[in-house]
Amino acid sequence: MAHSKSIKIIYEMLMTQYGHLQWWPAQSKLEIMIGAILTQNTSWKNVEIVLELLISSDMLSCKKIISSTDEKFAKLIRPAGLNNVKTKRIKSLVSFLLAACNGNVSELQSWNSSVLRSSLMNINGVGPETSDAILLYALNKPFFVIDNYTRRMMSRIGISPLRDTYDSWQSMFNTAINMDTQIYKQYHALIVENSKLHCRKSPSCGGCPLNRICDYAATQ
């Protein structure tokens, strides 16, 4: 893939700017999985509020979630928005977890990765991005998470796959980074961090490493 070298260089530039980020800290794999759904179209700040609520009310367990009423659960996760939709989605995920491993999420780590990804994608409300976030951050599997930040930032630099599909974006990164789970985690975190701090609208804001990255990309 023609962009592999650039993708590696951009990673180094972002690392120089931000260093190692402690991203997606959580007390349990289930917390990460539920966070992955809560964060859909929602700022992480509001997700944190809800995760704290779930912890403090001792609701971070598959069996407790599945046995709570939709109304009660929706009220609990309300600060993260889309609460009725997300109640259904989280319950669908939890149903899968109970059926697949009786809620012992660690057991999923021994599953074949592609089988597991297909299973996750079959859950109502779990699309490719949520599925890959779960695989990468909860289960340490090498699946690069492609979100809008990633597409926007890389497109602006001039790096995009031939076809603008999720799978094409993902395989572009897979080829460049060679299935390294730790770098996948860090790279995605760096992209989001940079996008949050800079360049939401204009690529020419002060102090943004993206300007230097664009300069670099223009020489390639």
Added chain:
DNA sequence: GACCAGGCACATC
């Protein structure tokens, strides 16, 4: 008051 935030399902063309 408009716009955005770490998407997805579904309908329609």
Added chain:
DNA sequence: GATGTGCATGGT
């Protein structure tokens, strides 16, 4: 296959 829309809240 591409595009549009509903879902909902909280911050800027």
